[in-house]
Amino acid sequence: xxxxxxxxxxxxxxxxxxxxxxxxxxxxxxxxxxxxxxxxARYGGVVPEVAARAHLEALEPAIRAALAEAHVALADxxxxxxxxxxxxxxxxxxxxxxxxxxxxxLEKPLxxxxxxxGHIAADILDGDAPPLEYPTVALLVSxxxxxxxxxxxxTSDVELLGExxxxxxxxAFDKVARLLGLPYPGGPEIDRAAASGDPDAIRFPRGLSxxxxxxxxxxxFSFSGLKTAVARWVEQRExxxxxxxxxxxxxGFREAVVDVLVTKALAACRDHEVPRLLLGGGVIANRxxxxxxxxxxxxxxxxxxxxxxxxxxxxxxxxAALAAELVMSGRPPSTLGFGADSTxxxxxxxxxxxxx
Amino acid sequence: MILGxxxxxxxxxxxxxxxxxxxxxxESADPRGHAEVIGTLIAQALDEASVRPSDIAYVAAGMGxxxxxxxxxxxxxxxxxxxxxxxxxxxxxxxxxxxxxxxxHDALTGGFEESAADTLAIVTDARRREFAYxxxxxxxxxxxxxxxxxxxxxxxxxxxxxxxxLGALRRDADRIPSGLLAVCAARALAAGxxxxxxxxxxxxxxxxxxxxxxxxxxx
Ligand SMILES: [Zn+2]
Numbered sequence: 001x002x003x004x005x006x007x008x009x010x011x012x013x014x015x016x017x018x019x020x021x022x023x024x025x026x027x028x029x030x031x032x033x034x035x036x037x038x039x040x041a042r043y044g045g046v047v048p049e050v051a052a053r054a055h056l057e058a059l060e061p062a063i064r065a066a067l068a069e070a071h072v073a074l075a076d077x078x079x080x081x082x083x084x085x086x087x088x089x090x091x092x093x094x095x096x097x098x099x100x101x102x103x104x105x106l107e108k109p110l111x112x113x114x115x116x117x118g119h120i121a122a123d124i125l126d127g128d129a130p131p132l133e134y135p136t137v138a139l140l141v142s143x144x145x146x147x148x149x150x151x152x153x154x155t156s157d158v159e160l161l162g163e164x165x166x167x168x169x170x171x172a173f174d175k176v177a178r179l180l181g182l183p184y185p186g187g188p189e190i191d192r193a194a195a196s197g198d199p200d201a202i203r204f205p206r207g208l209s210x211x212x213x214x215x216x217x218x219x220x221f222s223f224s225g226l227k228t229a230v231a232r233w234v235e236q237r238e239x240x241x242x243x244x245x246x247x248x249x250x251x252g253f254r255e256a257v258v259d260v261l262v263t264k265a266l267a268a269c270r271d272h273e274v275p276r277l278l279l280g281g282g283v284i285a286n287r288x289x290x291x292x293x294x295x296x297x298x299x300x301x302x303x304x305x306x307x308x309x310x311x312x313x314x315x316x317x318x319x320a321a322l323a324a325e326l327v328m329s330g331r332p333p334s335t336l337g338f339g340a341d342s343t344x345x346x347x348x349x350x351x352x353x354x355x356x
Numbered sequence: 357m358i359l360g361x362x363x364x365x366x367x368x369x370x371x372x373x374x375x376x377x378x379x380x381x382x383e384s385a386d387p388r389g390h391a392e393v394i395g396t397l398i399a400q401a402l403d404e405a406s407v408r409p410s411d412i413a414y415v416a417a418g419m420g421x422x423x424x425x426x427x428x429x430x431x432x433x434x435x436x437x438x439x440x441x442x443x444x445x446x447x448x449x450x451x452x453x454x455x456x457x458x459x460x461h462d463a464l465t466g467g468f469e470e471s472a473a474d475t476l477a478i479v480t481d482a483r484r485r486e487f488a489y490x491x492x493x494x495x496x497x498x499x500x501x502x503x504x505x506x507x508x509x510x511x512x513x514x515x516x517x518x519x520x521x522l523g524a525l526r527r528d529a530d531r532i533p534s535g536l537l538a539v540c541a542a543r544a545l546a547a548g549x550x551x552x553x554x555x556x557x558x559x560x561x562x563x564x565x566x567x568x569x570x571x572x573x574x575x
Contacts, residue, residue: 052428056431
């Protein structure tokens, strides 16, 4: 195996994107994504069984497309990589089954890796950015997760500082969009509606931010109370026969989410004396979140890294990139005996490492 | 050489020669955990048959019917194994393998001819208080089980009445013989026939509940 610049194909099926990525070392060759998002739109959220069925249909064409784009053949690969978790169990299993059979048929090693750590690895593929420095705080925000991590080393030392206690931030956007009568996915819709709104017109609560919450949940998030507060505010307006100022509600809600995310991420930077913050996950596409993070981090002397947005949403390239880092640091491959782990902890960067 | 993969019930993998000789057949009876075992089973089946992936010319994929979460694992694996080797997938209706096994066995022992019915129904657990069943009548000229009714679901307590109506003998199965699955594929290839669907036989729509508008939270 080429350990200096390994050619890796990564398979990601933890949610509704079938992602196939190909990297050579730290160079991105293909980031192919087939999304079943449109099929979920009418349900207002990701339906696990619909997502899993879509993965099965999309996988093989996506692998072919990625190989064509990267101008490589399967026989050229040094290893296959796959997301073992966390994510939707039924969806993950499709990728795990596919990756194992592919690795066996090619007689190549297989690396089973952690999806969340993959989001951090996405940053490495940004050829224009200076090398990633450690330690760094990482804030990962998507429809499936909201996590704050302390990364001392991508391949060996990632610590979970906090995560959401209920809804993921992206889920909160979807739910609030729905109660404002806006379509799925909610993030871009809320953004559009908020553009003409006043973020200070309505002050919605910041979850787990009271002094009494800070002891036990300093870095944890909660968005279900915020969602309820928005619903209650809208209902009261409707009950009073007054029009609902959708733009102000959207702007006020978005501000509450952004504020709590940025405040806690910067608190982690301060507490751990780490002047570096890495953002990842699909919700990073939210412009207000990026702006607020950059502005407030600059005021505190914290450097913010944001991978290209095409690498922030779930994708296979980040899985391949993480496996490439593992290969380059001399780590042995995984055995074939792992499964899909929907609650895989972030400390397990690689699963079923063959230590024998 | 044909590699047979089925995860419609347990997980099973076999290597079969194109003339039907079963070189290896391995399985895990665990009705869950398909993703955990599938890679090891494929490697083991190849190993026990003393062949390498490059010796395989076709992959027979059991397309179900079966509970969907597990079923997909084997189909995904069959497709990527074939992709890796640059060879075709031959989709096989999983019940065909069970039917062929029973019919061959009955033909050898003469047991089947003594029974009144020449029609049999392969019945597997479809969960949620339903069975999946497929009806067969003997072996056809190509050596394949003659499927007279396509796989379908039925509530458990309605099965026997339905089979009585069809005059079919009930044969419950709790495993799919992947060797026979590959034999079905070999015979289909020899006869130039397609015997399985291109897509998974879920037989059920995904469970989804449409959102019923915003819920009132009260004040
Ligand atoms: Zn993600």
